[in-house]
Amino acid sequence: MRVRGRTVAAIVMLSVLATVFVTLLVVDKLDEVPVAASTSVISAATDRGTQLTDEELKQLNTVIDLLETQYVSEVEREDLIDGAISGMMNALGDPYSVYMEKEVANQFSQSIEGSFSGIGAEVSLENGQVVVVSPIKGSPAERGGLLAKDVILSVNGESLSGLTLQEAVNVIRGEKGTKAKLEVIREGQAKPITVVLIRDDIDIETVYSSIDEQGIGVIEITQFSVNTAERFAEELAALEQKGLKGLVIDVRNNPGGVLQDVVEIAQLMMKEGSVVVQVEDRNGKRDKTYAKGGEQKKYPIVVLTNGGSASASEILAGALQEGAGATVVGQQTYGKGTVQVSFNQLFEDGGLIKMTIAKWLTPKGNWINEKGVTPDVVVEPPAIYSVARLHLTESLKEDMLNEQIASAQIMLQTLGYGVDRTDGYFSAMTTKAVKQFQQDYSVPVTGIIDEATAAKLEESVISFIRDVENDPQLQKALELAGRK
Structure with a gap:
């Protein structure tokens, strides 16, 4: 059996698909804002002149035919097609551009809504290694001492070496109550350490607030999910009614989230008309998002960051630092300055493609990718925060x-x-x-x-x-x- 040209063209022409969402994304957590309507994959491909040539189709069909007829054991056509798509995404060399099969795509969608089970850590694939972006507040990963930049070598003795991100995530995830014994490489440790976690449901609440007797309030944002901006606005209003005299926004270990939500949060504290964020496409064209409906706050604002503050967290820190006079305190942030697009109606089986389509920049045009936002006041945590937990x-x-x-x-x-x-x-x-x-x-x-x-x-x-x-x-x- 041979793959029809139309089928292969549909596989390759991912960038002209149906429903498009602009995202600021840390792998294993997709965060979405609709920006375009659907269109025909094939007609768009034809218009752009990007269909596969006869020679390219022949190459793909030859390999599939060879595998189906000569490989040592029987192979499933679906597995070959999934592998072909994953291979194309891996060829980009971009840890934030990946293909997810139906099961992982469903888990991904659950995480958008702030509800999923597992160890509670955002991960990416960097240079073939599974790297922790951030543990989520209150999760098994945080309780067990997993840190940003940790490299996960194996789970319950199963090596993650050579796996795609999707395959690694499948190994790391699991049902509530099951054990995940991680072998981890940590900066500053001479040998790999062991972190033992019990998988659990991850808390869907993303905003926590408090205020002390001096009127200094703290709002902690653990991630930017679909209702985070609304919750932040509620908590900020409640604190202001209590006589708020100063505000700390804690985004430590916040792996990122929905672009629309972080913009709405930032503009609550920025003068109308000031730039919140800029997005630069492949041609260098920049689109600026301006604050509207908000106001420059008269009380001091401090943004608290660390190495696990990524993506949308960095947008918030950069926007308030450069556009609202806020002070950033803590550690250098993670350094994710790219924007992804999610194609969630490409495949009838529910699979999902997401890929990088732009850079995002701070209000002053700084690109923080692989550098992070630099704090105005650097404060390192005590050594106890990075020490490996005991596993005797x-x-x-x-x-x-x-x-x-x-x-x-x-x-x-x-x-x-x-x-x-x-x-x-x-x-x-x-x-x-x-x-x-x-x-x-x-x-x-x-x-x-x-x-x-x-x-x-x-x-x-x-x-x-x-x-x-x-x-x-x-x-x-x-x-x-x-x-x-």
């Missing part, structure tokens, strides 16, 4: 040397227990610190880190991290937001 295969005791001990030493040091080193050698002073910790937390005093001690140590560290008083980035942001 054996009890840890004096004179041993490994990465798990190094993690435990940093945890003990953070909690106020004196250790003389954090290099992974279990010294006599480390034993003394462990004994003191065990005594304070009613664990059998042995000086050995067993499962019970490790669990209590983890629990104590999580409690420490969740205490806002121990968050130097937030504390600095609150201080700056309180200045007149």
Whole structure:
């Protein structure tokens, strides 16, 4: 059986498809704004003169025929076509341009609505490696200590090497309650570390707010989903009614989201007519989006960022920094400065194509791709934020040397227990610190880190991290937001 020319043309002519959505997207989370109507794939291809030549059709048909008749085992035509599409997308060398089969496309659509299950981490494929863009607030990934820029090597012993992004996502995802044991390469760690997570439903709420007795408010945005702008406007109005004197917008570990929503949020705090964002197409033509209906706020605004702040989060930080006099505090952002298009009606089976079609730039025309937004005030988090969580295969005791001990030493040091080193050698002073910790937390005093001690140590560290008083980035942001 041979593939008809019309079928192959439809596969190749992806860029002239049906319903188009402009997106600012981190892979595994598509964020959409309709901008174009549908059209005929074939007629558009004909008009543009981009149909396959007879020679190209012959090449594709020859390979398919060869595989179907000569390969060592039977192959499914559907798998070959899916592979051909994935191959074309991979040839772009762009981690944000991918093909998703029906199942992954459905999961993708669920994540747009803010509802899905898994480990709760946005990932991309960079140089053949699965890289964490950001863990989502309150997710297993965040609770388990997964960080932006972590490279995931394997899941439950299954290597991700050589997999497409879709295949890797399929391995990482799973049903609620199932275990995902990740082998991870982390910057600053000499060897791969192990992160064990229990998959769960991911919280659909994206906006959280609070205000202190001085009138300094905090609005945390965990991602930009379809209702985030509306929720932000509600929370901002509520804070202003309470006498808001300064505002911190926390987009740390926010992987991005819907372009329309981030624009609506930004223009709430920008003078009407000021530029929110610019989009530059392949020909260098720039379209500017202007703020409307909002106003320049009289109270200080601080945007809090880190390496997991990506895409739409960077648009917000850049827009308010350059166009509303806001102060950006924290760490350099992720550096995703491209715009994607989603073609969600290409295939009858429900498959989905998304690909990069433009750059986005800050109000002043800066392209932050692979660079990120630079904070006005740099504040690094404590070492405890990046330490690998404990996953014991054996009890840890004096004179041993490994990465798990190094993690435990940093945890003990953070909690106020004196250790003389954090290099992974279990010294006599480390034993003394462990004994003191065990005594304070009613664990059998042995000086050995067993499962019970490790669990209590983890629990104590999580409690420490969740205490806002121990968050130097937030504390600095609150201080700056309180200045007149």
